[in-house]
Amino acid sequence: MNTRPLPSYIDIGIVHFMAFPQCMPGDGPILETLTTIAEDPFFTAIEVGRINDGAVRRSAAALLQAAGLSVGFGCQPMLLAGRHDLNSLDDSKRRAAINTCLTGLEQAVELGATKLAVLSGPDPAEPDRNAATDALVDSLTELGQTCATAGLRLCLETFDRDIDKKCLIGPNHLGVEVSARVRAHVPDFGLLIDLSHLPLQGEGIQEAVHATRDHLSHVHIGNCVLERGNPLYGDQHPRFGYPGGSNDVDELRTFLAALLDVGYLKPDARATLAFEVKPTPDESSTSLIAQSKRTLLRAWTTLTSEGDT
Numbered sequence: 001m002n003t004r005p006l007p008s009y010i011d012i013g014i015v016h017f018m019a020f021p022q023c024m025p026g027d028g029p030i031l032e033t034l035t036t037i038a039e040d041p042f043f044t045a046i047e048v049g050r051i052n053d054g055a056v057r058r059s060a061a062a063l064l065q066a067a068g069l070s071v072g073f074g075c076q077p078m079l080l081a082g083r084h085d086l087n088s089l090d091d092s093k094r095r096a097a098i099n100t101c102l103t104g105l106e107q108a109v110e111l112g113a114t115k116l117a118v119l120s121g122p123d124p125a126e127p128d129r130n131a132a133t134d135a136l137v138d139s140l141t142e143l144g145q146t147c148a149t150a151g152l153r154l155c156l157e158t159f160d161r162d163i164d165k166k167c168l169i170g171p172n173h174l175g176v177e178v179s180a181r182v183r184a185h186v187p188d189f190g191l192l193i194d195l196s197h198l199p200l201q202g203e204g205i206q207e208a209v210h211a212t213r214d215h216l217s218h219v220h221i222g223n224c225v226l227e228r229g230n231p232l233y234g235d236q237h238p239r240f241g242y243p244g245g246s247n248d249v250d251e252l253r254t255f256l257a258a259l260l261d262v263g264y265l266k267p268d269a270r271a272t273l274a275f276e277v278k279p280t281p282d283e284s285s286t287s288l289i290a291q292s293k294r295t296l297l298r299a300w301t302t303l304t305s306e307g308d309t
Contacts, residue, residue: 013045013274038067073108085121087136144186160200164234190217217248
């Protein structure tokens with residue numbers, strides 16, 4: 001195992017609107033919390049969401065540019081909050097979802113983003129899955145072509161189908177099928193997989209990473225809870241090692257090893273690996289971020305140490 005430091009392999013990022021959930025609706029202490037990340041040299045990338053105030057958005061763009069951060073834009077909160085569906089079989093509803101993403105794209109351009117992330121709509125179940133998948137491919141193709149014209153890369157994040165978000169995509173092997181179809185028209189389209197979603201999807205780490213290896217464009221790391229009755233059951237992104245949670249140092253180490261195996265992580269490629277973690281009401285965002293960084297460093301150190309033995 002090459003023991004070069006982790007930053008030589010990846011841009012380490014964080015999902016701003018999850019680490020500071022008070023900013024998720026597009027208001028709140030956006031500039032103050034962005035500054036917290038911008039002033040932390042651990043991070044070289046950030047993912048932002050909608051910012052409702054134009055003046056704040058312009059200030060945020062200047063801040064992120066000055067800090068030298070690679071920027072991604074997440075449309076997921078906008079789609080979820082509005083109950084929008086990119087695979088709706090109702091053309092008017094599908095158009096509303098596309099228009100929501102286009103609004104996000106406009107903000108993404110203003111903020112200097114190079115990637116735009118979306119998620120599929122709800123799983124309609126059989127017999128409508130095939131038609132919904134066709135509708136999703138159409139939506140992603142349109143959005144991907146518009147993103148390409150604007151200089152951004154579109155990616156689809158895969159979610160659970162049965163527990164929390166209950167999305168069409170869904171299983172990662174189906175994400176690959178969708179990605180292959182979209183790539184026929186948008187060559188740089190890809191998938192975003194999240195370590196915190198894999199237990200919810202019922203997929204093993206190696207299984208999911210190897211299934212998506214040729215379509216990976218972005219990666220999140222975090223935790224989830226499958227323990228029914230736990231207040232954070234489902235897709236709530238608690239800290240690593242949260243009681244009853246699924247992911248901690250060992251799982252993150254396995255995930256990193258799989259990403260190395262498939263070539264997503266490799267020296268000087270600087271692919272993005274971003275924390276998606278959310279504080280509980282009695283936790284501070286800053287302590288959560290510090291704990292996340294410690295977990296990543298421990299996972300990487302134990303991984304590289306194993307390779308040296």
